[in-house]
Amino acid sequence: MSLSFHINFNGQCQEAFEFYAASLQGVIGTMLQVKNSPMSQSASADWQGKIVHANISIHGVELAGADVKPEEYQKPKGFSLLLGLSTADAVKSAFSQLSVGGDIIFPPQKTFWSPCYAIVVDRFGVPWEINCSA
Structure with a gap:
């Protein structure tokens, strides 16, 4: 069994994970853009570069993330x-x-x-x- 964290971003997942890699000596494993996924055919042009799934290992702990549409995004609260x-x-x-x-x-x-x-x-x-x- 494993436990990890998944964070939704307001269109900044790739920028955030690159920042965490540089700042916290993280290692990015996956950075899957919409345009490289089956979702590309139904996504708008401005959404093609957004992240559908990413993961990074920071000090041995996996953090996953994805971009969500602005109307679906909520700032993280209730945890750190x-x-x-x-x-x-x-x-x-x-x-x-x-x-x-x-x-x-x-x-x-x-x-x-x-x-x-x-x-x-x-x-x-x-x-x-x-x-x-x-």
Whole structure:
């Protein structure tokens, strides 16, 4: 059995996954555009470059994603992706990357449970909690 996460994006899935690959040392496995799928014949021209399925491995955890039409998109709420890292410096680095163009909720700092913890909503609307587990 495995458990992973699937995130819907407002037309920015490819940009988001490329950003995560660069920022978090992720490895993109799949990036399937509508134009290369059976859906291409029924999709509009402006939708051909959108992503129907993508996946990326970040520190051994798979994250899947896809673009959804604007009228179907809802910003993620009620959850966060929790990124556990081994050092405070790694938390600060990941936070620095993910916060570019995003919203800082809780800047990196020591808490009673962690030497360094932070919360950010990235520029794609995805909420992240970043925790040092050391």
